[in-house]
Amino acid sequence: MSFPRYVATAFWLLSSLGVALPLLVLAWRGLGNIRTLPGVLDLAGVSLLLALVGSLLCLVVGGGLAWLAFRARLHPGWDVLLLPAYLVPPFVGALGFLYALQLLGLRPYGVGGILLAWTAHYAPIAYLLLRPTLESKLAPLLVACEVHGVTGWRRIKALLPPLFPALAAAFGALYLSLLGNFGVPAVLGLPAQVYTLPTLAYTRLFSPASPDPLGEAAAIGLLLGLLATPALLLFSQPSGEPSPRSLRPRLVWAARIGLVLFALAAVVFPLTGLLQRALFNTFTGAFQPAFATAWELPLVRQGLTNSVLLALLATGLLLLMGLLLAPQPRAMRRLRQVLDLHYLLPGTLLALGLILLLAPTPLYATPWILLLAYLLNFAALMLRSIEAGLEAGIERLVGVGRLFGLRHERAWWKIGFPLLQPYLAAGVFLVLPLCLAELTLSAMLYAPGSETLGVAVLSALNGGLFREAAAIGLILMALSLLLLAVPRRGVV
């Protein structure tokens, strides 16, 4: 091994260690408090079961819709009916379901409400992951089945096994998202004392009754990490280029009705709940929008300012990092693989790790710890977006430029960066709204003065300001839906 390579390896080991440090510290502290775990094993079981059932529901609903859309040869334009549910932050969706179910006189809190809100938000992920696989893998096989008259059970035997890897990957992605989701169980579970591991870690951390809140939360975090890790092995982006196939459209109306029904149930229904709460007085029924009273709450103003500043700063810094790293694609890929840990594993783990790591420093209880958390959590997303561009041929085209005598910097300036623009834009429009409506990290890391918009909603809800929470939820929903106008490239 030559000296520079040795140095480079050492550098990568150290930086990987640095990025993974919060998780290592959490694991260490969690192991120290492992004796507290037997008391929460039943809750861990609930969390696990909820995540598994929820993932299955999302897979059935999202996969079913993907199958229908695939069979009906629906134009990708129809996807627009599914995207809003996915773009609206989960806790805002949960808030919508809370109010909408109350409108119908149904009990929104508890397992049923959580599963409903999860399915509405995460089924589109299953759809987005599976539809391209169906087009690339299944279309040719289905054509072969139709041509050779393979029907019924024999057709299922011919078509299902090739889909297993994609189904497993989608299930892994859903399970990780659901297991780590904080917002939905915080809105629909906590009031009914239905806990999942992220909400349990949150309540233990802020529990005045606990002798060692941080230690207990760390032990719960460790358990959460252990439950999440097996899914990391399943998780991989199923790939495949859709190839145009002359399949006859089937079940066209079923597919159209399915997508419309999903949009009605997952978006219009919670939206109605939010609108009703935000616009009409709960007791008198009079038209009385709550936006002005929400705006007068200092917490909301503070939250909005912090969220906007943090989102802009985090996105700007990640964009800069992406620009600096893109000309070193191999290094970028390696860094992204380490950062994937923070993106894929539940945000609760990162938040707890950062508290443990930075509590003794002046960074703790300032907005800067939130900025750091956002950077670590969302960096992989920005880098994935750039990687998608590089893998779509940009890296090679820069190489072609170098072959024609262009220096490394000039090749990137004239070829690489101009071609990366749409991918950078996609990265910005993915990260910015996620930062703006972030809740998992900020709920655990905020301090007086550094509250975010998500924290403001949660506090309003806990403080009985239901109408104000609905008003802010509507604003967040509107902001998220602006993303429908942005072209999506390479990243789900």
Next chain:
Amino acid sequence: MLRLTNLSKSFGKAGVFEVNLQLEPGEVMAVLGASGSGKTTLLNLVAGLLTPDSGHIFLGPEEVTYQPPEQRRLAYVFQDHALWPHLSAVEHLLLVMKKPQREAAYQLLRRVGLDGLEERKPHQLSGGQKQRVALARALAARPRLLLLDEPYSALDPVLREELRLEVVSLLRAEGVSALHVTHDPDEALAVSDRVAVMDMGRIVQVDTPTHVYTRPQTLSAAKAFGRLNLLPVQVEKGRVQVNGQAWEVEGIEGPGLLAFRYEDLRPDPHGVPAKVLAIYIGRGERLCRVDLGLGEALVRLEAKPGEQVRLVPSGRLRVFERTG
């Protein structure tokens, strides 16, 4: 111009092994071989996109083995064009010119037949036009050596033929040395001064296209051009027995494969009797499948199915070892 000495790059069983090759200034050399024979690896080693495990690459007097691609002053025409989607045709040329001059770029585009399309971007051009831009870009770079990797394989047959003849006359006019990778023997015959035949990562013969076609030195060199009959024979004292007659052959003694092209047998009243089993109408020629006793072979012949003919070799045929 280009000299490769003992050049090797291994990817396990595949790769390039102990390649020695020399290209004269202004010479166009075709590298001919089947898929997986190492042609593109060889080109990428010359381009600097791969680093060899051993051996040396010289461009002129200068050793460039470990130079990065941008210092080698080469140009590359790719099978898939590899055009920059955000640049117009003329901008492609301006970006790679040492001294960018718009007028010179326009002139070059006119020479490759892109008059009036200078400001179009790749997505506004047809396949043939894109390949012309790729070629103009390569010429605009004023390379020491031009590398072409199956540049016409994505084009339809008419356009392919038209473009390869245009390109070869352009290269000769410019005096550009070129290494042209292809698996198409017709292309190798049409464009090159010499052909290097590759098989399993090794160069098995380098000669003029006519010589490689008529006097292949190895079985794989013979196979590279197609139009080949291979019949198992036993050679004794330089002769093989065919339907009761002895044909003089060259090559090995003992068991081997008699190799001959479709046109290597001709009708003769004193020849070996053979029965015509079937006929095929090829491109401007009639081919007959005949039974020669020791096996069936395709022969260029005017005959009818079922007809008895008599055939003799036009020259001395060659026998190769069965392993090739």
